[in-house]
Amino acid sequence: MHRPGPPVNGMAMPERYDIMIIGTGAGGGTLARTLAPSGKRILLLERGNFLPREMANWDPGQVFVDGTYISPDTWYDSAGTAFQPQVHYFVGGATKLYGAALYRLRPEDFGEIQHADGLSPAWPVSYDDFEPWYTRAEWLYEVHGAHGEDPTEGHWSRQYPWPAVSHEPRIQKISDALAEGGYHPFHAPCGILLDEENRPPSDCIRCAWCDGYPCLVHAKADAEVISIRPVLEQPNVTLLVDAEVTRLRTNPAGTAVTGAEVTRGGQSEVYEADMIVVAAGAANTARILLRSASDQHPDGLANGSGQVGRNYMFHNSRAVVALGKEPNETVFQKTLGLNDFYLAGNGQRWPLGNIQMLGKSNGMAIKGEEPKLTRLAPRWSLDEVARHAVDFWLTTEDVPKPDNRVTVDHDGHIHLAYQGTNDSEADGLYRELKKVLNHVGMAEHHVLDKNFYMKMDIPLAGVAHQAGTCRFGTDPASSVLDPQCKAHELDNLYVADTSFFPSIGAVNPALTVMANAIRVGEHLLERMR
Numbered sequence: 057m058h059r060p061g062p063p064v065n066g067m068a069m070p071e072r073y074d075i076m077i078i079g080t081g082a083g084g085g086t087l088a089r090t091l092a093p094s095g096k097r098i099l100l101l102e103r104g105n106f107l108p109r110e111m112a113n114w115d116p117g118q119v120f121v122d123g124t125y126i127s128p129d130t131w132y133d134s135a136g137t138a139f140q141p142q143v144h145y146f147v148g149g150a151t152k153l154y155g156a157a158l159y160r161l162r163p164e165d166f167g168e169i170q171h172a173d174g175l176s177p178a179w180p181v182s183y184d185d186f187e188p189w190y191t192r193a194e195w196l197y198e199v200h201g202a203h204g205e206d207p208t209e210g211h212w213s214r215q216y217p218w219p220a221v222s223h224e225p226r227i228q229k230i231s232d233a234l235a236e237g238g239y240h241p242f243h244a245p246c247g248i249l250l251d252e253e254n255r256p257p258s259d260c261i262r263c264a265w266c267d268g269y270p271c272l273v274h275a276k277a278d279a280e281v282i283s284i285r286p287v288l289e290q291p292n293v294t295l296l297v298d299a300e301v302t303r304l305r306t307n308p309a310g311t312a313v314t315g316a317e318v319t320r321g322g323q324s325e326v327y328e329a330d331m332i333v334v335a336a337g338a339a340n341t342a343r344i345l346l347r348s349a350s351d352q353h354p355d356g357l358a359n360g361s362g363q364v365g366r367n368y369m370f371h372n373s374r375a376v377v378a379l380g381k382e383p384n385e386t387v388f389q390k391t392l393g394l395n396d397f398y399l400a401g402n403g404q405r406w407p408l409g410n411i412q413m414l415g416k417s418n419g420m421a422i423k424g425e426e427p428k429l430t431r432l433a434p435r436w437s438l439d440e441v442a443r444h445a446v447d448f449w450l451t452t453e454d455v456p457k458p459d460n461r462v463t464v465d466h467d468g469h470i471h472l473a474y475q476g477t478n479d480s481e482a483d484g485l486y487r488e489l490k491k492v493l494n495h496v497g498m499a500e501h502h503v504l505d506k507n508f509y510m511k512m513d514i515p516l517a518g519v520a521h522q523a524g525t526c527r528f529g530t531d532p533a534s535s536v537l538d539p540q541c542k543a544h545e546l547d548n549l550y551v552a553d554t555s556f557f558p559s560i561g562a563v564n565p566a567l568t569v570m571a572n573a574i575r576v577g578e579h580l581l582e583r584m585r
């Protein structure tokens with residue numbers, strides 16, 4: 057077999073591995089970190105390479121206008137029109153660019169929730185089942201926060217490892233005004249390597265380049281920094297980069313996966329392992345399974361239910377900027393959250409979702425987000441707008457719909473059919489935010505839509521929070537994975553990225569993926585013992 061190059065960490069390559077993990081993001085990376093101490097021979101296959109550490113990491117022009125860290129790929133919408141998805145194929149996956157807002161789902165999210173546009177189905181496990189894994193993920197990813205402040209949160213067995221990141225004066229003022237107005241603001245959970253008392257190691261310099269930027273000083277708790285780099289020195293871990301898995305192979309009976317077909321350095325290779333975990337992100341995981349169709353699995357691997365690729369979700373989100381008369385000199389803005397509208401009740405018919413802060417606007421980022429609107433605006437005027445901006449991120453749950461789905465064509469390209477849900481709830485959350493602003497001295501008519509994250513004028517391309525496509529459940533007729541995230545139809549195939557979500561809740565998904573990856577990892581260790 058031709059080998060285009062050695063693994064990046066120079067480890068010897070056995071003919072067969074105990075475990076193969078496809079993808080090194082929030083799911084795959086965390087799983088690798090969980091499994092590595094066992095000594096099992098682990099092969100990590102990552103389509104991307106290491107994200108370079110360079111000044112461009114913190115250059116809003118490069119990041120937002122030029123899209124330097126958006127990986128080239130072409131997907132197609134339901135009309136067959138090509139588009140560039142906002143994907144990040146790197147060691148660490150999407151977490152290299154993420155905002156590291158590491159929220160738990162609410163206990164109610166694990167049960168059925170009725171929404172304006174349909175039912176958010178129950179998970180096959182409860183919040184209580186998940187709680188220990190959330191705690192482990194919070195400690196692994198160095199989360200700063202204050203359990204006990206947010207009245208909607210579930211029980212917690214251990215406080216966060218770090219105190220909440222302190223509010224800067226403008227955000228503290230907003231928080232105080234909200235509390236006086238009868239709301240329940242809380243310190244948002246953040247995964248950053250910051251010690252506000254500056255005890256070493258305290259790499260974070262508390263800059264504005266966290267949300268949507270790679271961290272030049274590696275002080276963001278992303279999957280590369282926290283999970284992959286620490287295990288690369290271990291002789292039992294092999295990482296291959298630029299290694300795109302195209303297809304999985306099974307034994308003749310189709311009951312177990314034997315290996316993966318990989319394209320690396322323009323060459324085709326095959327790697328074999330006893331256990332296979334796919335964690336390539338919701339769309340790419342569905343793509344790999346659908347492309348692995350065979351005589352035994354004619355509609356795609358693990359797809360007897362026809363559910364692979366279906367129920368794609370990505371949150372009904374809105375980024376808005378409130379312009380205040382008072383300048384906002386905040387640098388690290390993502391310290392505040394508000395869940396007062398998360399659940400239905402108190403006169404509110406539907407659950408509306410979560411309000412949190414975004415990374416602070418700057419003139420160049422506004423130009424990147426609104427290229428048409430700002431074409432003639434001089435840079436100084438955009439900087440001035442940004443100086444008065446307070447940036448909010450509103451998240452409403454998107455309910456799963458079978459026709460919102462990933463399919464692949466003959467050439468293996470992803471086609472994404474998607475109709476958003478719960479617009480009326482998202483509008484309701486927006487109205488509530490405007491009322492909130494009146495309490496904090498910002499006029500409600502000074503609110504602008506902001507396209508950050510949603511990636512300019514193609515909402516479909518904003519795939520940052522993609523989830524669903526291989527949901528877990530107890531019934532093989534309506535789910536792809538069992539409650540341990542093993543494919544119902546195969547003995548040794550697991551999925552450990554956002555694909556497993558039967559519903560997505562209305563908070564950021566990464567902590568749930570990380571917690572689940574630890575859960576799946578412990579299950580695998582138990583099974584292999």
Ligand SMILES: Cc1cc2nc3c(=O)[nH]c(=O)nc-3n(C[C@H](O)[C@H](O)[C@H](O)COP(=O)(O)OP(=O)(O)OC[C@H]3O[C@@H](n4cnc5c(N)ncnc54)[C@H](O)[C@@H]3O)c2cc1C
Nearest residue numbers: 079081082083103145149155156157301336553554564566
């Ligand atoms: C700009 C931005 C901001 C975000 N902010 C937040 C936030 O603040 N909080 C939060 O909770 N979430 C946030 N998210 C979302 C979060 O990053 C994702 O939910 C999370 O990373 C998903 O984990 P995953 O394991 O499913 O996929 P990923 O982390 O994307 O990992 C998938 C990996 O698989 C690799 N891969 C894909 N196809 C193949 C293949 N065929 N072969 C081999 N490898 C493959 C990819 O290169 C990638 O490394 C943000 C995302 C973005 C883009």
